[in-house]
Amino acid sequence: MEMSGLCVLRFLTEKFEERIGDGEHFVGSCLAVSFLFEEPREVFVLQDWTSDSDNDPKEELEWESDEEQGAAVRPPLPCESAGPSEVCEAGSSRPQLVSHFMGMGFSEDLVLKAIKENGEEDSEAVLETLLTYMALEKSPPKQSQIQDNWSSASEDGNLDEDVADGSDFEDEDFTDILAEDKKFLTLVEMGFSTNEASKAISRCGPEASILELADSIHAAEVAQEFDRRLRQSTYTNNERERYGCSSGKKRKFAEGNTNKRKRSPTENDSSFSSSMFGTPMIGYGVPGLPLPRLSTRKLPESAAGPPFFYYENVALAPKGVWDTISRFLYDIDPEFVDSKFFCAAARKRAYVHNLPINDRFPLLPIPPKTIFEAFPISRKWWPSWDPRTQFNCLQTCIGSAKLTERIRRALENCDDIPPKSVQQFVINECRKWNLVWVGHNKVAPLEPDEIEMLLGFPKDHTRGGGISRTERYRSLGNSFQVDTVAYHLSVLKDMFPHGITVLSLFTGIGGAEVALHRLGIHLKTVVSVEISELNRNILKSWWEQTNQTGTLIELADVQQLNGDKLEHLISTFGGFDLVVGGSPCNNLAGSNRHHRDGLEGTHSALFYDYFRILDLVRCIMGKNV
DNA sequence: ACGATAATGATGTTAGAC
DNA sequence: GTCTAACATCATTATCGT
The missing domain is CATH 3.40.50.150 (Vaccinia Virus protein VP39)
Structure with missing residues (x-):
């Protein structure tokens, strides 16, 4: 049977039921791909993230506290949890609306003009007007701008509720064939293929808005991509059915295609990493430091x-990667931790x-947490102008002998204290390759057994037995x-x-x-x-x-x-x-x-x-x- | 054939100036 | 806010030497 077709169908059905039917749970097109679930999914309770304060909204992210921790705790069912504020049901405010559309690449003047024409209640109409302006000017919003601005716009707050608050999807009458043509053109201008655009219009009908059409195309891509991925792997439909695995079908695939897809603050990788925890990369806590504000969590059921x-995996992956990983792994937020709090070398990783x-x-x-503690001998040769106290990430390759020679020569041609430019060159290379001072003007890469020690392995763990x-x-x-x-x-x-x-x-x-x-x-x-x-x-x-x-x-x-x-x-x-x-x-x-x-x-x-x-x-x- | 060596940017975040 | 510069990063490839 054809998975992708089913997925898209289910997606569209559910999405439009939610959107047009009761309209209560619509959370904006940013979360469109979240609707491939059969069961109600656990949603973290986000507090104050719509506040108008100047604070970074991400600072306010908090999970609902819980009396107990761990897997044994049953999260409340969606019907038990607190009211409509649970999802992104924030009211919209005008600055948000403006920044929302500016985030899509429209100029502020144009946005203000369009809002003036349509009123701030009707964001859909505002968008239509803006698109009309653009079509008239023959200068569609630049793709790169959209890409560049979406992440920052999502940090401002949420550009998505503004769309979500629109309860007026039925108000407009877009059956006009001209309107349909305009939508087709707009979709193409937004970067979709003509094929995708026409398919989406026939799928969703002539009354669908641009946003709905765009979402529909994304949903189709998502379902198709996920299906393709699973077919490529050995995870067959047979296996899924045989073991009664439902999640495979329910999960969605969403690569970080940020130029077409909007992201909510909770979806943004940057919100996962440092800013979400206030302090940098300590996850839910590390030894020797006070617990971060987010030292509790509630797992999805x-x-x-x-x-x-x-x-x-690596914390600093390309955009959208952790987003995708997290969604596959049962919507658990990754725990971002830098191993520099555990040893003398940084290692920025995320753990789900x-x-x-x-x-x-x-x-x-x-273990020692500074270079001097780990390698006391190096202190003797360490120049005062090398400020490093810890290593950067230990990688798979080491600095070349040519490089260490270049460094030695550069230093030998100077006085005791080399000029700033030489210092900068040496420090940059030392940082890049994790070089240590082993003599006068002499740096060297770490030895394998030193790396073993830094990583917490027993000495000679990887030594001998035929390994080079x-x-x-x-x-x-x-x-x-x-x-x-x-x-x-x-x-x-x-x-x-x-x-x-x-x-x-x-x-x-x-x-x-x-x-x-x-x-x-x-x-x-x-x-x-x-x-x-x-x-x-x-x-x-x-x-x-x-x-x-x-x-x-x-x-x-x-x-x-x-x-x-x-x-x-x-x-x-x-x-x-x-x-x-x-x-x-x-x-x-x-x-x-x-x-x-x-x-x-x-x-x-x-x-x-x-x-x-x-x-x-x-x-x-x-x-x- | 195999291991060691050296040369090879791009992506993204952050901090700070304006 | 916007721009810029600084900074970090579980690597791949071609080439050389044995």
Whole structure:
């Protein structure tokens, strides 16, 4: 059967029922793609985010507090929760309306003129007027402007309620054939293909507004893309039906196509990251710092375990990526954490998990958090004008010998205190490549065992056994920071006093396993999936050296891990307590010059396999329970 | 053939000046 | 607000040497 068709149909039906029918739950076109759900979904309660205060609205984001934490808490059903303010039902104000349309690329003068003509109540008519102006001027809003401004506009507050407040969709009579033509042209001007435009008009009828038509096209894209993605993976319809998985169909796909799609503040990655938490990248808290304002959370009902799961990837991914990941992973907001609060090197990562977040504890001993503490010897050679106290992100490549020589020569040609320009050059390169001072005018890249230590691995964890130096750097650069992950996983210790059964995807050199082991959590069974034989050998070697008494099963390819195999594993080991993994970041990382293709990149698309496998595990375990 | 080496920007955020 | 500059970033590719 044709998934995409069904999805679009359901989407359109629900959307228009909600929009035109009762009109109560319409949340604006920004959330259009959220309507692919069959069941009512949990919605975070956002307080004050529509306030007119000068404060950044994101600062005001708060979850409804909860008496208890963790997966055991049942979130209230939508009907139980507080009234209409729950969703984006804010009233509109004129500045918001103006900025909304300015955010779409219209000039302020034009917007004010259009509002004057139509009144501020009727945002749909205002838009129509604006589009007419543009058509008359033969100068459609610039695409780039739309792209550039949408994110900032969404930070201003919400441009979406302004659309949402329009209860007058039926008022207008747009059956005129000319109006239809105008809409067609407008859609094309907005960047849609003629094919898409005409299809959308025939789908939605001549009375549909521009926004509805645009949403419809997006919905079709979304459904199609999601279906394509699932077909590409081994997550077949058969499997979904066999295990009664509903979420696969319900989930929506939405790549960060910001030039066409509007984003609400809650959807904006920037709101996820630093500004959402007020303080930078400490998630729901790190050891040694006071708890952030958002030190509690309420999980969506559908996100609860078993099993617990823990997903990791780079925090600074291209726009929309975390948005998409979060939506696939049961609408859990990522926890953005920088490992610089755990060790002497920065590592900005986001973690999506359904673990409790209270009563965490750190691994002991607490690792050194400054370069001098970690490498006391370097202090002797550290010039006063190099202000670094911590390393930047440890990557897979190291600085070249040529570079360190260039630095040495540049410094040798100067006095004791080099001129500012030389200082700047040296510091920039040192920051970029994480160089340390190992002698007079002499810098060097970190050694592999030093990186092991910084990342929380035992010394020589990746050493020997046939792995080359370059491969060591690569494997380490792709790994977890153990202390950070252990802090998050520490809540499992009391919950599983007799040990846990782990499904570890994209295991790498076993950061999660090392973390659990160092926490003193017994590993009853670890099913590890890792494509690199070198990395599998490293894990196996570690497993033996640490005298593990549990069972280690090593598989190679996540894409080969289908429902049959999972069912067998689950029946053999009695289900998984934890599904942990971080999918490849190659196509997300900023340092990738060539193929930073986002979540659809060759490697990073394996995220969908993480989701597929996790969803299958949840379904199989759910069925067995 | 394989590992080591060196050269190769782009995307996005943030801070600060205006 | 708007602009600019500074800054950070789990990397890929071609080439060289063995």
